[in-house]
Amino acid sequence: MISKELIGASAKPLVLSVLAQGEDYGYSIIQRVRQLSEDQIEWTEGMLYPVLHRMEKEGLLVSSWQVSDSGRKRKYYRLSKTGAKSIAREQAQWIAVHNTLAKLWGIKPCTV
Amino acid sequence: MHRLDELIESWKQRLASHEALRTGDVDELEEHLRCAVQRYQQDGLSIEDVFFLAEHNLGSPTQLGSEFSKSNVDYVWTQRITWMLIGFVLMSVAFRMVGFVGRIAFWTGMSVSLSPTLTAVGQNVLMAIVWSGLLYLLIRARHSDRGLRRLFRQGSRWSITTAILVVAAMLLLIEATNMASQVVMSRTVSVSTIGEYALANVIGGTVLQPLVIIASLVTAILLRRQSRCEAST
Numbered sequence: 393m394i395s396k397e398l399i400g401a402s403a404k405p406l407v408l409s410v411l412a413q414g415e416d417y418g419y420s421i422i423q424r425v426r427q428l429s430e431d432q433i434e435w436t437e438g439m440l441y442p443v444l445h446r447m448e449k450e451g452l453l454v455s456s457w458q459v460s461d462s463g464r465k466r467k468y469y470r471l472s473k474t475g476a477k478s479i480a481r482e483q484a485q486w487i488a489v490h491n492t493l494a495k496l497w498g499i500k501p502c503t504v
Numbered sequence: 505m506h507r508l509d510e511l512i513e514s515w516k517q518r519l520a521s522h523e524a525l526r527t528g529d530v531d532e533l534e535e536h537l538r539c540a541v542q543r544y545q546q547d548g549l550s551i552e553d554v555f556f557l558a559e560h561n562l563g564s565p566t567q568l569g570s571e572f573s574k575s576n577v578d579y580v581w582t583q584r585i586t587w588m589l590i591g592f593v594l595m596s597v598a599f600r601m602v603g604f605v606g607r608i609a610f611w612t613g614m615s616v617s618l619s620p621t622l623t624a625v626g627q628n629v630l631m632a633i634v635w636s637g638l639l640y641l642l643i644r645a646r647h648s649d650r651g652l653r654r655l656f657r658q659g660s661r662w663s664i665t666t667a668i669l670v671v672a673a674m675l676l677l678i679e680a681t682n683m684a685s686q687v688v689m690s691r692t693v694s695v696s697t698i699g700e701y702a703l704a705n706v707i708g709g710t711v712l713q714p715l716v717i718i719a720s721l722v723t724a725i726l727l728r729r730q731s732r733c734e735a736s737t
Contacts, residue, residue, distance in 0.1 A: 420539075437540070442575035445529075445576070462538075467528075467532045
């Protein structure tokens with residue numbers, strides 16, 4: 393299980409990268425991250441929303457209320473232009489951390 | 505399905521009483537909760553179990569409130585300042601009303617030639633009755649309406665704090681006001697009458713009124729605690 397601190401720090405790049413594949417809503421973002429991480433990343437679900445709202449305030453995301461298939465109101469998020477641009481920066485940072493650790497541990501570094 | 509709506513409604517009320525959550529936030533969290541419920545229902549659990557599981561995974565209202573207060577700082581402070589203003593205005597209006605009743609009582613006492621001591625006692629008793637009446641109205645309003653109860657939970661901390669500050673400021677001013685009104689009185693009534701009235705009024709004004717005001721504030725704080733307890737059950 394991944395520590396709370398690391399989950400908190402990785403929330404932003406994870407959200408950006410999930411939304412890079414198209415607009416989505418909170419519950420679905422959480423499920424996708426859980427599946428992709430093979431249950432390693434388990435957010436306290438409600439905590440994702442303040443993160444989404446902060447990212448929206450920072451201009452990284454744009455949100456809109458839509459009516460879902462079930463007929464209920466649902467808030468969808470998508471990347472703004474700034475958000476799309478910031479993915480490359482996030483990627484470079486995370487790969488730098490990963491490669492530093494990889495060298496120390498003697499495992500194969502990764503390239504983009 | 506009806507039972508689920510009831511559970512969600514009561515959960516929404518608990519959530520909405522937190523000052524950091526806007527209506528849109530509650531709607532968004534409700535949609536999340538309903539998605540989770542739908543997902544867990546496929547496992548064949550009872551509605552109560554499904555709801556409990558979904559609510560647990562979403563996070564407690566306290567946890568959610570404290571997380572949202574970080575992203576909704578502007579909203580939280582706008583709310584708090586509004587409540588402080590409401591507390592200030594209500595307390596100032598209450599003070600003016602009580603003061604007005606006190607002045608009417610004084611001039612009535614003087615015009616029917618009651619003894620100054622009796623006038624001061626009557627005046628203070630009337631003022632205490634008005635304070636108690638205002639307090640009664642506050643309690644009644646809180647019990648009469650669910651919306652008001654929710655508002656009371658949200659805003660009472662900040663309005664009570666401001667009301668306490670207003671009381672402290674007013675109490676400091678009471679002596680100055682008393683002296684000023686006695687200067688005005690010295691033009692219309694004899695000095696010995698002022699002396700007797702002032703003595704009775706000082707005892708009443710500086711002991712009885714503050715006690716009633718403090719009792720009102722303590723009651724308001726207790727009501728607020730009660731509201732919090734209701735919210736958490």
